[in-house]
Amino acid sequence: MHRAPTGPAAGMGERTMIKVQDLVKWYGPTLAVDRVSFDVPEGQIVGFLGPNGAGKSTTLRILTGYLPATSGQAAVAGYDVLRDSLQVRSRVGYLPENNPLYPEMRVEEYLHYRGQLQGMDRAERVARIGEVCDRCGLAEIRRRTIGRLSRGNRQRVGLAQALLHDPPLLILDEPTAGLDPTQIGHFRELIGELRGKHTIILSSHILPEIEKTADRVIIIAGGRIVADGAVDELRAGASAGGGLRIEVRSAAPAVSDAFGSVAGVEGVQASMDDGWCVAVVTAKQDCDVREPLAEVIAAKGWPVREMRYERASLEEFFVQITARQAEGAAG
């Protein structure tokens, strides 16, 4: 039953924890994951971001060995998730979406059970259960029945279970779903404490939960990776798409012509709103066009209601990307 491990890939210089190549997953006629490829170096915290049904959970389930991919390869710590599944599973701590637990068991009892499944002996389990309970804030409720715990505490049990065998890779699927803001704060701190000790992939459909904890964000929509990079990089890319929003009382074509002739202006989008013209002006790189535009407005004598920089946040960027994907899927 146990196949001989092929061992971590030779020549792993800066060690790669996860290697995913051209992963495809069909559920019957539905394409859930569409040629997804990414590598995660050891120690990185990766945020997996995407709307519901984007293929996040499916990708994570393939990495844990729960689901086989239709085609493509995935490896964890150099072990193929399909061929060396048991090797992968003992190196992964996994918190599934919805965090299913056994409600009739006590917290400690459940952690012992999970530790046994991971092949830990009694002394090791006792020591590690003490550690993870302290770390996850379970010390007070170790003897409580899981079925009677609050959502937040249940999530802690799930996380403690994932950390128990001190796995090099943690895969947390929607770990903050259903938690209140305080609990989310605690969770973020905990992830911060784990930084450097584990490679972590956490998924979410809410950006702020990820952008503060993750070193890198992979945005996935419609089964495809649509953006992948450090949080700052993505934010820079997003704000480049921003523009100057000006509201003046005039006709849209006149505004469009006048603003378009200003040096440094790349494009003008003008529309009418209740007698006011709303113009969004995009400038060329490193050009501040506010002053020349103000001069134009003054020369024309148009009343001004508003002028401000509209900096697209990462959030808007995310919404834009995912909306585009949704349109693409619908069309």
Place this chain on the structure above:
Amino acid sequence: MGRTLIIARRELTGLFYSPIAYVVLGLFALGTTLIFLGSFGPGEPAELRPTLRGVVWLMVFLMPAVSMRLISEELRSGAIEPLMTAPVTDTQVVVGKWLGAMGFLGALMLPLLGLVVVLEVYGQPDYGPIVTGLVGLVLVGGLYLAIGTFASAASENQIIAFLLTVFVICFFTVAMYLLPQASFVGAGLRQAMYYLNVNMQFEDLNKGLLDSSNVIYFVSGTALFLFFAVKLLESRRWR
């Protein structure tokens, strides 16, 4: 083997947390005692044979009640996911769950041991057939629980798992008793059907005959359904 036993132990404790366990224990003890009293009296031989002949029918409905939640409950709650992403094989999951249910079967046998004590007090029982009869009952239970494990891997609905188990068991008991009596069934086929009949296999043991052919029947039948259960669980990953 270690992880199989870990899963078995959790399953057994899980069973005792569910109300079904106590309903089954109660019904089994009650049914067994009633059947026993029907054949217990002065002048009757001190044996369990008529009792076990009835008890084996009780198993047709009570074993599926024990096994119906084994895997279907995990499929429903999603607990199958952490289980199948732990470093355990599908075979360990299936055999562990079945073994846990077998542990419960052990608890069910306790009232029968009480009846043996009653026989000892009021007569001189012949222990040979009693022992083979009880072994036979465990073998029947093992087969039914294996069928039940298979059925519970087929559906996340416990009722469906229960009904499917009863249906398959009835095939090996009722159908394999009635069909061979039909006029169109030839002698060879009739022999084969009687061989497949659980009750007839059990009756040999109940009589006090410990024949390897009966044991092989039960062991291979159990292994076959556990194998089906493993394949069914594996196939879930591919859907």
